[in-house]
Amino acid sequence: MSEKKTVSQAAEASRSEAALIPAVDVIEDASGIVLYADLPGVSKEKLSLQVEGDTLTIEGEVSIDVPEGMDASHVEVNLPRYRRSFTLSKELDTTKVSAELNHGVLKLHIPKVAQAQPQKIKVNVL
Amino acid sequence: MLYRHLFPRDIFAELDRLHREMQGSELYSSIRGLGRGGFPAMNVGGTPHSVEVYAFAPGIDPATIDVQLEKGVLTIAGERKSDLPERDEKVAVHIDERFSGRFRRVVSLPDDIDPESVEAKYRDGVLHVSIRRREASQPRRIQIQ
Numbered sequence: 001m002s003e004k005k006t007v008s009q010a011a012e013a014s015r016s017e018a019a020l021i022p023a024v025d026v027i028e029d030a031s032g033i034v035l036y037a038d039l040p041g042v043s044k045e046k047l048s049l050q051v052e053g054d055t056l057t058i059e060g061e062v063s064i065d066v067p068e069g070m071d072a073s074h075v076e077v078n079l080p081r082y083r084r085s086f087t088l089s090k091e092l093d094t095t096k097v098s099a100e101l102n103h104g105v106l107k108l109h110i111p112k113v114a115q116a117q118p119q120k121i122k123v124n125v126l
Numbered sequence: 127m128l129y130r131h132l133f134p135r136d137i138f139a140e141l142d143r144l145h146r147e148m149q150g151s152e153l154y155s156s157i158r159g160l161g162r163g164g165f166p167a168m169n170v171g172g173t174p175h176s177v178e179v180y181a182f183a184p185g186i187d188p189a190t191i192d193v194q195l196e197k198g199v200l201t202i203a204g205e206r207k208s209d210l211p212e213r214d215e216k217v218a219v220h221i222d223e224r225f226s227g228r229f230r231r232v233v234s235l236p237d238d239i240d241p242e243s244v245e246a247k248y249r250d251g252v253l254h255v256s257i258r259r260r261e262a263s264q265p266r267r268i269q270i271q
Contacts, residue, residue: 029211064254105209
């Protein structure tokens with residue numbers, strides 16, 4: 001009875017580039033940055049993470065089971081795609097990013113490069 | 127603004143929404159304010175055989191989601207724990223946008239649904255509740271004698 005389709009095929013055809021901006025939490029500690037992003041409806045296969053220069057882009061396509069011939073009567077998630085970009089700084093090590101996707105929540109860990117790990121700086125009082 | 131979105135959109139989507147809002151197609155008048163957004167965001171649709179409700183509720187243990195159907199009203203309730211750390215002087219929270227806490231959303235369903243045949247699935251953070259319509263109310267072809 002159901003078939004895998006994106007939220008709105010019409011929206012996809014006419015506005016292929018329009019996207020929703022997912023809500024995120026960004027937390028920094030001594031070892032690096034942890035980013036959580038809400039991407040409900042995005043499976044692992046439809047998630048794309050890209051680092052280009054100093055820009056990190058998260059993009060995901062919503063794919064939910066919609067029965068054949070369904071008419072939407074109320075729509076809040078009205079685009080089939082999420083996208084958001086962040087500018088990274090040079091002390092973050094983009095080669096060691098790790099990602100987990102669990103129940104539609106993406107968790108990214110971006111460690112700091114070794115040299116950028118905290119060092120206690122001694123203050124000399126003259 | 128009349129219509130607040132849980133997910134803000136990029137500028138092109140926003141312009142498009144304004145255009146449609148000007149044509150009046152996004153005005154909702156439900157007493158429960160279904161058009162106002164909130165957590166979780168919801169899409170509702172129907173086919174001749176069923177009513178389909180989608181709740182975009184990522185990061186929740188499906189066992190803790192409470193879905194109830196009573197007197198033609200579907201209620202989805204639960205709680206989402208915060209992923210933010212405890213207050214700590216070595217940790218900085220730079221962005222804090224994700225919803226946390228208790229939530230409850232209510233959808234009133236059409237009269238012809240069958241409260242005995244409801245199915246709920248949770249996948250990739252989307253709760254999909256499918257409620258069948260009663261057989262008697264499904265469209266039938268009437269033979270002309």
